[in-house]
Amino acid sequence: MLTITRPTLLLNEKQCKANIRKMVDKAKRFNVDLVPHFKTHQSAEIGEWFRAFGVESITVSSVKMAEFFAKEGWGNITIAFPFNVLEIPAVNRLLERNVAITLFAVNGSTIERLNKELVAPINVFIELDAGYPRSGIPTNSISEITQLAQLIEKGAMTNLYGLYCHPGNTYQTNSVAEIKQIWTEGIKKVNTVKLHLGELGEGLKIRMGDTPGCTLVENFEGVDEIGPGNFVFYDLVMNYLNVCTEDEIAVAVACPVVAKSAERSEIIIHGGAVHFSKDHLFDGKEQKFFGEVVILEEEGWSSIIDGIKLTSLSQEHGVLKATPEIFETIEVGDVLGILPIHSCLTANLMKSYLTFDGQVINHLEKL
Known part of the structure; x- marks a missing residue:
């Protein structure tokens, strides 16, 4: 067994690679290009696992991340x-190293600045909002989208590459059928935009980007590329949405037990908001919780233990609420595994991974 003395993000390398293989195989099966989002793992080593499966193009969420992976x-x-636009100089440095860059655009002023200041051409996606109002131009704003497309195509440094949609409302659904319906509607809306663009729309790539849809959908007609990220690890959100099985979750935080309260049937672990974030779910009784407990094993961990949950977080403290029976089986000095609610945030906070063969894998934020 590994020696754990403080909160440590454990990575099941075998399961992680199986998750990558499964998505790579699915993309091939449906003849779409997989351009995986690396924001979840942010690791050079894990990136090489993708490369070993034939992945050549990637997605990131910041210029800083692009610099790292370049x-x-x-x-x-x-x-x-x-x-x-304040990061145009950094993008120029990437272009000077012959890195092919694709950017997102949602307004004309950005395109104007890019065409004035870039040192080499780039590809541009117009980001569309098909029902998840975070960023992107609403798909029914045809005139605005057309004007932006014309401006992009007019520029010497900007090439209109495609239309991008992240249907993030799939994360807020109650059923697999609802996830599939959101995707069906999203693809229809994006392709309607492409049709309305006429000649400008000819040859444009359509990319969809969320893990729930990319994992579950079996009809990719009208989609050219997919860019999911969370699938590399999955997490409890994906499990509760029936996007992945419990066994497919590839990360767990190992947390030492530091105190017990018999009066409250509570166990205190070293593992708080600085390790997990404060993302949460609700159980069947509508009680908020921040993680599920597993027992660490030689090459992984057990199934989720009934009768105990991570129910409260402060900065460094985590509070586990347990049944009397479970409470008696856990001692101060034990190390428990906690499956995270949101693996992307947990990985970003923990900043490194430990595999079960003892390999430390660094995260971008560790370097």
Whole structure:
């Protein structure tokens, strides 16, 4: 067994690679290009696992992340975030290194700045909002989208590459059928935009980007590329949505037990909001919780233990509420595994991974 003395993010390498293989195989089966989002793992080593499965193009969520992965030899990178014009000099440095860059656009002023200040051409996605009002132009704003497309095509440094949609409302659903319906409607709306663009729309790529849809949907007609990220680890949100099985979750936080309260049937662990974030779910009784407990094993962990949950977080403290029977089986000095609600945030906070063969894998934020 590994020696754990403080909160540690454990990575099941075998399961992680199985998750990658499954998505790569699915993309091939449906003849769509997989451009995986690396924001979940943010690791050079895990990136190499993708490369071993034939992945050549990647997605990131910041210029900083693009710089990191460009240094690791990735030459085709999409920055999936409404572009921040203050980072044009950093993008120029990437272009000077012959990195192919694709950016997101949602307004004309960004395109005007790019065409004035870039040192080499880039591809541009118009980000569309098909029902998840975070960023992107609403798909029914045809005139606005058309004007932006014309401006992009007019520019010497901007090439209109495609239309992008992240149907993030799939994360807020109650059923697999609802996830599939959101995707069906989203694809229809995006393709309607493409049709309305006429000649401008000819040859444009359509990319969809969420893990629930990319995992569950079996009809990719009208989609050219997919860019999911969370699937590399999955997490409890994905499990509760029936997107993944419990066994497919590839990360768990190992947390030492530091105190017990018999009066409250509570167990205190070293593992708080600085390790997990404060993302949460609700159980069947509508009680908020921040993680599920597993027992660590030689090469992984057990199934989720009934009768105990991570119910409260402060900065460093985690409080587990347990049944009397479970409470008696756990001692101060034990190390418990906690499956995270949101693996992307947990990985970003923990900043490194430990595999079961003792390998430390660093995260971008650790370097």
